[in-house]
Amino acid sequence: MKGNVIKYQRDNIDTDVIIPGPYLKIHDYHELAKHAMEGLDKDFHSKVKEGDFIVAGRNFGCGSSREHAPIALAYSGIKAVLAVSFARIFYRNAVDGAFLLPIEIDDSTYNNISDKDSLEINTEKNEIKNLTKNQTYKMKPFSELIGKIIAAGGLFNYKP
Amino acid sequence: MPKTLFDKIWDSHVIVEQKNGPTLLYVDRHLVHEVTSPQAFDGLRINKRKVRRPDLTFATMDHNVPTSDRSLPIIDQISARQIQVLEKNCKDFDIQLFDINSPNQGIVHVIGPELGITLPGTTIVCGDSHTSTHGAFGALAFGIGTSDVEHVLATQCIWMEKLKTFEIKIEGKRKNKHAVTAKDIILSIIRHIGTAGGAGTVIEYSGETISDLTMEQRMTICNMSIEGGARAGLIAPDEKTFEYLKGRKYTPKNYDDLVDYWSENLKSDPGAHFDKIFTLHVDTISPQVSWGTNPAMTTDVTGIVPFPEEYAKGNLDEEKSAIKALQYMDLKPGTPITDISIDRVFIGSCTNSRLEDLIEVSKVVKRKKVSPKVRAMIVPGSQLVKKQAEELGLDKIFKEANFEWRESGCSMCLGMNPDILAAGERCASTSNRNFEGRQGAGGRTHLVSPVMAAAAALAGHFVDVRELDLN
Numbered sequence: 222m223k224g225n226v227i228k229y230q231r232d233n234i235d236t237d238v239i240i241p242g243p244y245l246k247i248h249d250y251h252e253l254a255k256h257a258m259e260g261l262d263k264d265f266h267s268k269v270k271e272g273d274f275i276v277a278g279r280n281f282g283c284g285s286s287r288e289h290a291p292i293a294l295a296y297s298g299i300k301a302v303l304a305v306s307f308a309r310i311f312y313r314n315a316v317d318g319a320f321l322l323p324i325e326i327d328d329s330t331y332n333n334i335s336d337k338d339s340l341e342i343n344t345e346k347n348e349i350k351n352l353t354k355n356q357t358y359k360m361k362p363f364s365e366l367i368g369k370i371i372a373a374g375g376l377f378n379y380k381p
Numbered sequence: 382m383p384k385t386l387f388d389k390i391w392d393s394h395v396i397v398e399q400k401n402g403p404t405l406l407y408v409d410r411h412l413v414h415e416v417t418s419p420q421a422f423d424g425l426r427i428n429k430r431k432v433r434r435p436d437l438t439f440a441t442m443d444h445n446v447p448t449s450d451r452s453l454p455i456i457d458q459i460s461a462r463q464i465q466v467l468e469k470n471c472k473d474f475d476i477q478l479f480d481i482n483s484p485n486q487g488i489v490h491v492i493g494p495e496l497g498i499t500l501p502g503t504t505i506v507c508g509d510s511h512t513s514t515h516g517a518f519g520a521l522a523f524g525i526g527t528s529d530v531e532h533v534l535a536t537q538c539i540w541m542e543k544l545k546t547f548e549i550k551i552e553g554k555r556k557n558k559h560a561v562t563a564k565d566i567i568l569s570i571i572r573h574i575g576t577a578g579g580a581g582t583v584i585e586y587s588g589e590t591i592s593d594l595t596m597e598q599r600m601t602i603c604n605m606s607i608e609g610g611a612r613a614g615l616i617a618p619d620e621k622t623f624e625y626l627k628g629r630k631y632t633p634k635n636y637d638d639l640v641d642y643w644s645e646n647l648k649s650d651p652g653a654h655f656d657k658i659f660t661l662h663v664d665t666i667s668p669q670v671s672w673g674t675n676p677a678m679t680t681d682v683t684g685i686v687p688f689p690e691e692y693a694k695g696n697l698d699e700e701k702s703a704i705k706a707l708q709y710m711d712l713k714p715g716t717p718i719t720d721i722s723i724d725r726v727f728i729g730s731c732t733n734s735r736l737e738d739l740i741e742v743s744k745v746v747k748r749k750k751v752s753p754k755v756r757a758m759i760v761p762g763s764q765l766v767k768k769q770a771e772e773l774g775l776d777k778i779f780k781e782a783n784f785e786w787r788e789s790g791c792s793m794c795l796g797m798n799p800d801i802l803a804a805g806e807r808c809a810s811t812s813n814r815n816f817e818g819r820q821g822a823g824g825r826t827h828l829v830s831p832v833m834a835a836a837a838a839l840a841g842h843f844v845d846v847r848e849l850d851l852n
Contacts, residue, residue: 230698230701231698231701231702231705232698232699232702233576233577233675233702235675235814235816235817237795237814237816237817237818237819238816238817238818241796241818241822242795242796242797242819243796243797243801245416245444245445245797246416246445246457246459246460246462246463246797247459248419248420248463260816260817260818260822261817278698279577279698280576280577280580280610283576283577283610283675284510284607284814284816285509285510285524285795286417286508286509286510286512286524286525286526287416287417287526288417288420288508288526288527288528291526306577306580308577308580308610309580309581309610309612310510310524310525310526310612313525313526313529314526314527314528314529317526317528317529317532318526318527318528364542365401365402365403366402366403366540366542367542369402369403370540375528376528376529376532376540377424377428377528377531377532379540381397381399381402381403381405
């Protein structure tokens with residue numbers, strides 16, 4: 222999986238900035254995606270490209286249980302969010318619907334990756350290659366449940 | 382081996398357990414609202430599935446219902462549509478719905494307990510992160526996303542990884558219980574543990590202060606567990622819990638037998654292991670006011686807007702966050718909290734919209750007037766709360782003081798209905814999140830207790846509510 226980075230040097234990116242409350246009434250996911258990250262970055266919709274990754278700090282996705290948050294990002298083209306840590310409901314929502322991969326990285330990886338860097342993520346080797354900087358980082362492996370749900374392509378396809 | 386309360390509830394709901402793998406848990410109660418359920422019902426239809434246990438599923442509309450005159454049509458067509466969709470879904474799938482005209486309509490986390498749907502020792506899920514509220518009754522209750530909502534509708538089960546346990550002991554006696562409230566206790570806790578301090582855990586609150594709190598106050602504490610990063614909050618049930626639930630609409634008929642079982646079983650064993658422990662002493666805590674853009678960015682009402690460098694204690698990311706937060710909030714470091722002027726007051730939300738909250742507010746505002754530069758609204762948590770408040774004459778006190786007295790719903794907590802802040806407006810709010818734009822794009826939220834919000838409405842700025850006569 223290859224893509225370019227949109228980096229937010231920020232902790233606690235909450236669900237209200239990922240998709241502000243008033244848009245939760247929108248039923249069409251493509252329409253919803255037009256408002257992704259609007260609370261934090263008004264230019265997000267114009268700059269995001271299919272296959273991009275978001276890189277951010279601690280506690281990404283804190284706040285509401287709205288699945289609209291990973292959905293809005295996924296329908297914007299985001300394939301993975303790489304963060305130092307995730308709020309648990311966001312994390313679970315991201316994989317339940319097979320919307321995007323929530324990937325946990327350590328502090329030095331977070332600091333080494335810059336905005337617009339090109340990355341290649343290999344979840345089998347738990348490895349992230351920074352093609353721009355010619356560096357390789359480790360990602361935290363998925364737990365057994367999360368790995369299986371991801372492999373199955375979402376919660377409804379998962380069989381124990 | 383001694384077990385925690387969480388272990389006991391978890392163990393009694395396991396359907397399938399795998400070594401080092403996920404657990405399939407049974408769900409006793411599923412609460413549904415209009416915002417996070419439509420896609421889940423669509424999923425059922427596409428796959429030709431039924432709702433497994435409609436009798437254990439309860440729905441209401443709270444997030445985007447207007448809080449103005451209910452006899453008028455809903456102007457926002459998208460909200461109206463979302464509400465109609467829930468009505469249709471509940472009809473098609475035979476689910477009990479407390480609709481906009483029901484005497485039982487209200488915020489899902491207010492009506493669950495008041496109808497006796499919430500019971501000790503049960504598992505409760507809802508597509509809403511503040512489901513943690515129900516933990517005040519010794520229920521394992523947590524928020525889920527829409528895919529899990531669909532899964533629970535279809536199966537009445539949920540796949541979970543076992544959560545870790547976090548004991549928060551709250552000890553000591555508050556000098557002024559009316560001024561230093563449950564809200565101030567939970568804000569103090571979040572201020573200490575941080576917004577991710579409870580990540581991956583269930584918090585069990587215990588100690589002398591917890592025993593001393595009423596059920597409604599305990600709900601305020603458990604409600605904001607999620608703001609400390611925890612999935613759920615728990616308080617072992619006691620006589621107050623059993624008394625509260627007695628004789629409610631859905632309280633089971635064999636209630637006395639259940640109480641016997643609950644009192645014997647629903648508590649952590651002495652010596653049970655918790656993965657994390659924190660103790661808060663309440664003797665010296667002050668009324669709290671948030672100054673930033675997450676609930677941990679909170680300080681004493683007697684304090685000042687912090688200097689980012691001091692606040693961050695050497696953590697550069699924290700310092701940057703604080704600088705950004707102060708920019709957004711338009712606050713200067715060093716400003717005394719009591720010098721911060723406000724434009725709006727919102728008393729409501731699943732954190733603080735229950736009868737006791739409103740009674741406390743009425744003590745502050747009786748025979749007084751809201752500052753002419755402030756617009757203040759009170760939004761009761763449910764139609765039942767509204768009715769009870771009106772029976773006590775509270776509505777008259779509020780209206781005479783120039784508060785708007787509105788219909789029940791989530792309202793300005795999350796700005797999904799017409800109750801929103803305009804850009805740049807500053808609000809004293811009894812809700813749970815001060816995230817950027819939460820109450821309206823560009824709106825600035827200060828999280829406070831109902832008493833603080835009421836006092837700020839009158840004065841036009843924050844005041845040390847310990848100086849008021851609240852008895």
